[in-house]
Amino acid sequence: MPKITEAQRETRRQQILDAALRCFSQDGFHNTTTAVIVRESGVSQGTLYLYFATKDEIIVALADDRHQGEAFLSAMAQSEQDPIEGLGLLLELHGQGLDDPRRADLRRVGIQGWAEALRNPTILASVTEGSSLVRKEIVRLIARGQRTGRIRPEIAPEAVARMLIALFRGLTLEVSLGEDTGLANVGPLVEDFIRSTLLTDAARAAHPKIPLTSKE
Amino acid sequence: MPKITEAQRETRRQQILDAALRCFSQDGFHNTTTAVIVRESGVSQGTLYLYFATKDEIIVALADDRHQGEAFLSAMAQSEQDPIEGLGLLLELHGQGLDDPRRADLRRVGIQGWAEALRNPTILASVTEGSSLVRKEIVRLIARGQRTGRIRPEIAPEAVARMLIALFRGLTLEVSLGEDTGLANVGPLVEDFIRSTLLTDAARAAHPKIPLTSKE
Amino acid sequence: MPKITEAQRETRRQQILDAALRCFSQDGFHNTTTAVIVRESGVSQGTLYLYFATKDEIIVALADDRHQGEAFLSAMAQSEQDPIEGLGLLLELHGQGLDDPRRADLRRVGIQGWAEALRNPTILASVTEGSSLVRKEIVRLIARGQRTGRIRPEIAPEAVARMLIALFRGLTLEVSLGEDTGLANVGPLVEDFIRSTLLTDAARAAHPKIPLTSKE
Amino acid sequence: MPKITEAQRETRRQQILDAALRCFSQDGFHNTTTAVIVRESGVSQGTLYLYFATKDEIIVALADDRHQGEAFLSAMAQSEQDPIEGLGLLLELHGQGLDDPRRADLRRVGIQGWAEALRNPTILASVTEGSSLVRKEIVRLIARGQRTGRIRPEIAPEAVARMLIALFRGLTLEVSLGEDTGLANVGPLVEDFIRSTLLTDAARAAHPKIPLTSKE
DNA sequence: TATGAATGAGACTTCATTCAT
DNA sequence: AATGAATGAAGTCTCATTCAT
Numbered sequence: 001m002p003k004i005t006e007a008q009r010e011t012r013r014q015q016i017l018d019a020a021l022r023c024f025s026q027d028g029f030h031n032t033t034t035a036v037i038v039r040e041s042g043v044s045q046g047t048l049y050l051y052f053a054t055k056d057e058i059i060v061a062l063a064d065d066r067h068q069g070e071a072f073l074s075a076m077a078q079s080e081q082d083p084i085e086g087l088g089l090l091l092e093l094h095g096q097g098l099d100d101p102r103r104a105d106l107r108r109v110g111i112q113g114w115a116e117a118l119r120n121p122t123i124l125a126s127v128t129e130g131s132s133l134v135r136k137e138i139v140r141l142i143a144r145g146q147r148t149g150r151i152r153p154e155i156a157p158e159a160v161a162r163m164l165i166a167l168f169r170g171l172t173l174e175v176s177l178g179e180d181t182g183l184a185n186v187g188p189l190v191e192d193f194i195r196s197t198l199l200t201d202a203a204r205a206a207h208p209k210i211p212l213t214s215k216e
Numbered sequence: 217m218p219k220i221t222e223a224q225r226e227t228r229r230q231q232i233l234d235a236a237l238r239c240f241s242q243d244g245f246h247n248t249t250t251a252v253i254v255r256e257s258g259v260s261q262g263t264l265y266l267y268f269a270t271k272d273e274i275i276v277a278l279a280d281d282r283h284q285g286e287a288f289l290s291a292m293a294q295s296e297q298d299p300i301e302g303l304g305l306l307l308e309l310h311g312q313g314l315d316d317p318r319r320a321d322l323r324r325v326g327i328q329g330w331a332e333a334l335r336n337p338t339i340l341a342s343v344t345e346g347s348s349l350v351r352k353e354i355v356r357l358i359a360r361g362q363r364t365g366r367i368r369p370e371i372a373p374e375a376v377a378r379m380l381i382a383l384f385r386g387l388t389l390e391v392s393l394g395e396d397t398g399l400a401n402v403g404p405l406v407e408d409f410i411r412s413t414l415l416t417d418a419a420r421a422a423h424p425k426i427p428l429t430s431k432e
Numbered sequence: 433m434p435k436i437t438e439a440q441r442e443t444r445r446q447q448i449l450d451a452a453l454r455c456f457s458q459d460g461f462h463n464t465t466t467a468v469i470v471r472e473s474g475v476s477q478g479t480l481y482l483y484f485a486t487k488d489e490i491i492v493a494l495a496d497d498r499h500q501g502e503a504f505l506s507a508m509a510q511s512e513q514d515p516i517e518g519l520g521l522l523l524e525l526h527g528q529g530l531d532d533p534r535r536a537d538l539r540r541v542g543i544q545g546w547a548e549a550l551r552n553p554t555i556l557a558s559v560t561e562g563s564s565l566v567r568k569e570i571v572r573l574i575a576r577g578q579r580t581g582r583i584r585p586e587i588a589p590e591a592v593a594r595m596l597i598a599l600f601r602g603l604t605l606e607v608s609l610g611e612d613t614g615l616a617n618v619g620p621l622v623e624d625f626i627r628s629t630l631l632t633d634a635a636r637a638a639h640p641k642i643p644l645t646s647k648e
Numbered sequence: 649m650p651k652i653t654e655a656q657r658e659t660r661r662q663q664i665l666d667a668a669l670r671c672f673s674q675d676g677f678h679n680t681t682t683a684v685i686v687r688e689s690g691v692s693q694g695t696l697y698l699y700f701a702t703k704d705e706i707i708v709a710l711a712d713d714r715h716q717g718e719a720f721l722s723a724m725a726q727s728e729q730d731p732i733e734g735l736g737l738l739l740e741l742h743g744q745g746l747d748d749p750r751r752a753d754l755r756r757v758g759i760q761g762w763a764e765a766l767r768n769p770t771i772l773a774s775v776t777e778g779s780s781l782v783r784k785e786i787v788r789l790i791a792r793g794q795r796t797g798r799i800r801p802e803i804a805p806e807a808v809a810r811m812l813i814a815l816f817r818g819l820t821l822e823v824s825l826g827e828d829t830g831l832a833n834v835g836p837l838v839e840d841f842i843r844s845t846l847l848t849d850a851a852r853a854a855h856p857k858i859p860l861t862s863k864e
Numbered sequence: 865t866a867t868g869a870a871t872g873a874g875a876c877t878t879c880a881t882t883c884a885t
Numbered sequence: 886a887a888t889g890a891a892t893g894a895a896g897t898c899t900c901a902t903t904c905a906t
Contacts, residue, residue: 003886028335030246033879044888046882055880108334115331117393118324119244128395135397158400163409166386166402173330173385174378179344181351184374186382189413196412197405219868219906249896260871265898435885435889460767462678466876476892481877540766547763549825550756551676560827567829590832595841598818598834599811605762606814611776613783616806618814621845624803625811628844629837651865681900692867694903703901 013051016041017065020058025105029059029112060122063113066106067130073097074137083144084151084207087194090137094168095187098175107176114169135161142198150203160198229267232257233281236274241321245275245328276338279329282322283346289313290353299360299367300423303410306353310384311403314391323392330385351377358414366419376414445483448473449497452490457537461491461544488552495545495555498538499562505529506569515576516583516639519626522569526600527619530607539608546601567593574630582635592630661699664689665713668706673753677707677760708770711761714754715778721745722785731792732799732855735842738785742816743835746823755824762817783809790846798851808846 004012019041023032034055038045052058073093080086097103117124138161145151171186195204220228235257239248250271254261268274289309296302313319333340354377361367387402411420436444451473455464466487470477484490505525512518529535549556570593577583603618627636652660667689671680682703686693700706721741728734745751765772786809793799819834843852 026335028331031335034881035879038889045880045890046888047886049881050886111334112331114389114393115244115328118327119242119247124393127393131390131395156400156405158397159402159405162387162390162397162400163383163402163405166390167379167383168386169389170382170384170386171378174347174382177330177333177340177343179347181374181378184372184378186375186379189372189375189379193409193413197409250898251896261873261897262871262899263869266869269898271897441890458767460763463767465874467874477877477894478879478892479890482890487876543766544763546821546825547676547760550759551674551679556825559825563822563827588832588837590829591834591837594819594822594829594832595815595834595837598822599815600818601821602814602816602818603810605817606779606810609762609765609772609775611779613806613810616804616810618807618811621804621807621811625841625845629841682902683900686868693869693901694867695865697902698865 009051012043012047016043016048016051017058017061021062021105021109024059024062024112025108029109029116056120056122059109059113059116060120060126062109063117063123063126063130066110066113067126067133069106070130071133074133077137077141083141083148084199084203087138087141087145090134090141091164091190091194098168098171104176107172111173111176131165134165138164145198145203150200150206151198152200155198225267228259228263229277232259232264232267233274233277237278237321237325240275240278240328241324245325245332272336275325275329275332276336276342278325279333279339279342279346282326282329283342283349285322286346287349290349293353293357299357299364300415300419303354303357303361306350306357307380307406307410314384314387320392323388327389327392347381350381354380361414361419366416366422367414368416371414441483444475444479445493448475448480448483449490449493453494453537453541456491456494456544457540461541461548491541491545491548492552492554492558494541495549495558495562498542498545499558499565501538502562503565506565509569509573515573515580516631516635519570519573519577522566522573523596523622523626530600530603536608539604543605543608563597566597570596577630577635582632582638583630584632587630657699660691660695664691664696664699665706665709669710669753669757672707672710672760673756677757677764704768704770707757707761707764708768708774710757711765711771711774711778714758714761715774715781717754718778719781722781725785725789731789731796732847732851735786735789735793738782738789739812739838739842746816746819752824755820759821759824779813782813786812793846793851798848798854799846800848803846 016037020037023036023040034048038048073090076093077086077090080089113123113127117127139157142151142157142160146153199207232253236253239252239256250264254264268277289306292309293302293306296305329339329343333343355373358367358371358373358376362369415423448469452469455468455472466480470480484493505522508525509518509522512521545555545559549559571589574583574587574589574592578585631639664685668685671684671688682696686696721738724741725734725738728737761771761775765775787805790799790805790808794801847855
């Protein structure tokens with residue numbers, strides 16, 4: 001029987017994960033020693049292993065955190081009545097995620113997660129789970145739009161989903177690498193793409209502007 | 217007067233890089249020991265360090281190789297007379313690069329390079345150099361298309377370039393993670409995007425189909 | 433609150449230093465691997481680095497130990513009331529240090545320390561600190577002797593100090609190299625030197641024999 | 649049958665030894681790689697091993713060079729008719745050797761030779777041979793002085809020799825460690841020592857000043 | 865003879881993990 | 886539960902020496 005409450009335990013765990021996120025973001029997963037995480041999180045070397053069985057498990061936990069965030073965004077988009085507005089909201093939220101400086105560490109560690117996923121099945125599962133959630137949500141929204149006649153029927157919803165996910169992952173990378181062109185906002189172009197490529201002529205008339213307001 | 221010719225030296229170097237590429241692809245950069253690279257490449261432990269000063273330098277060299285490949289693709293696209301066909305060729309070549317099983321290792325190591333670039337300025341420079349080349353080529357093609365009235369003038373060439381690069385990076389990741397949906401080819405959608413979003417009405421009529429034949 | 437007390441830590445540290453002293457004495461600093469020190473001291477490879485950051489730091493610590501010993505001898509000499517007896521005591525103690533077989537390792541490692549001091553500023557500082565202490569003590573004793581009229585006033589105290597230090601270092605080397613002539617004790621000659629060269633005629637009469645009893 | 653003359657061979661050998669002396673003086677024997685010696689001497693890696701079978705043999709050769717110099721000094725002293733003047737000359741020559749900046753490298757490498765001699769019998773033999781030559785010469789001079797009644801008969805020649813050798817070795821060390829007091833010349837004190845301790849009253853009257861002119 | 869590329873044993877050091885307290 | 890000292894396997898890199906040309 002534990003001598004600390006579940007809440008205390010969860011707090012400690014987050015404390016470690018927060019420190020790990022910062023460290024991994026700065027020095028990379030493999031160049032961060034458990035000693036540093038321990039120092040940054042304020043727990044002891046031994047305590048770390050009361051919460052995570054291995055160092056690998058820490059990055060797995062961070063990856064899991066990440067796709068929980070994605071699940072949340074999907075849920076929000078789903079609550080939207082209009083599918084096109086739902087799609088716009090999804091894109092907007094992800095677009096904001098790209099910009100938010102408070103999420104810089106998450107983005108950087110996310111990229112490292114991709115590299116790890118190539119050889120760690122657990123992390124791969126986590127990454128895939130996250131993208132899968134988003135993909136399904138996009139497919140659902142597109143399909144709904146097609147049923148209501150707003151989105152061109154010949155469009156393959158899966159393809160759109162894959163394309164949008166790939167696009168956002170690529171933008172995450174671009175932002176994190178600091179490949180700052182200082183020019184040209186991609187947001188309006190994505191908006192343009194959706195309007196011209198996905199929407200039917202009728203919908204295009206009804207939606208003079210879909211609510212994609214990402215500043216990125 | 218060296219005991220070995222420059223060509224022999226280059227061969228040896230490639231031999232090491234080839235082995236390293238295979239190893240890094242399989243186990244990741246940080247989980248590949250120099251001992252394994254040495255074993256795989258058939259040279260001795262000491263010889264490795266006659267060609268690369270540190271293990272890090274090997275991944276830098278692989279990243280450099282990579283953007284040399286990108287320079288080559290850009291050069292090919294530039295040789296095309298018609299900007300739209302040039303753009304199509306560029307996309308096709310990159311699309312083929314996504315599919316080619318012989319390039320699987322390159323893709324996987326490329327993703328690891330992204331993670332390394334976050335904390336290794338030399339690798340970052342190499343990655344950025346590669347994308348920069350492609351971006352400039354795309355901008356050049358779009359601008360040319362706009363001058364000839366084939367591409368809508370209100371389109372921002374930089375934005376298109378960033379979007380396409382992000383898209384292909386994202387697709388590289390998708391393919392490498394094996395997130396295989398088994399469905400829906402993105403290629404036609406990209407083609408559709410270009411036709412609907414970029415081309416002027418006149419050009420769209422003239423190009424009933426732009427030559428984007430990527431099967432991915 | 434540390435898991436081990438300061439005393440336990442100091443014991444461990446000495447345990448390592450003792451082993452290192454033996455190893456360095458036998459095989460030389462550069463021909464002694466950390467693996468051997470570890471084996472001899474009974475600690476693990478990792479533990480060594482819990483006490484010393486680098487192998488170099490071990491020899492620095494040994495050099496420091498050495499000049500702490502010299503400080504002790506100086507303190508003893510200073511406690512003597514009569515300056516000539518103090519000088520005699522100092523020489524006697526150092527003379528005993530030359531003979532003592534238990535100090536053979538210290539002498540041998542000391543000589544290696546000289547070689548290291550040529551290119552390691554930290555070790556140089558340690559060696560210099562040690563000789564400086566002794567020099568100051570000799571100067572103090574000589575000057576005191578001059579004030580009481582026992583030592584010839586035209587003698588330069590600094591020169592005597594340098595000469596005696598050089599002499600003892602040279603004798604340390606001779607003993608350690610085993611250049612054993614089996615003949616002729618230097619001790620009485622040093623005694624003679626002091627009587628004839630340093631003492632005033634009056635003091636020479638009062639001290640028919642200064643208490644220099646080194647057998648070396 | 650050699651394709652180069654003995655003279656050419658000797659030149660090459662010296663070229664290597666000169667480079668090695670400089671390198672060893674600067675970085676120490678163990679921190680000088682053969683690669684550096686090769687670079688400094690201008691010969692190739694392979695050629696080095698045509699002249700010296702091992703790296704150790706290089707320091708042995710340097711040690712041998714050294715005691716050849718000592719043999720030369722002894723020969724000079726022996727040529728002197730008067731034993732006391734001979735002794736003075738010997739001390740003067742060694743004293744000059746301490747000061748000469750062109751001999752700084754020799755002194756530094758000599759000290760490293762002491763450290764090596766502790767575990768390398770060949771180097772030990774070389775060092776011992778050098779000191780032995782000097783010791784014998786001093787003994788011979790003292791004994792001669794005793795026969796002619798210039799030096800006190802109760803003095804042990806061996807002890808004087810050992811003391812003087814130890815003293816000069818110690819001074820070599822002091823100079824090389826840069827323990828510069830900026831004060832007090834030891835030379836006159838040594839002179840004083842010889843006059844007061846060794847000479848008979850008669851000789852002291854005859855030699856108002858023995859020719860010891862070392863500036864060190 | 866001379867060269868310099870190649871070799872591979874081995875050195876130092878790090879670090880994820882354990883376990884007695 | 887928490888601690889932090891201890892562990893030892895393993896990794897990167899060096900370097901004296903060799904040998905085919």
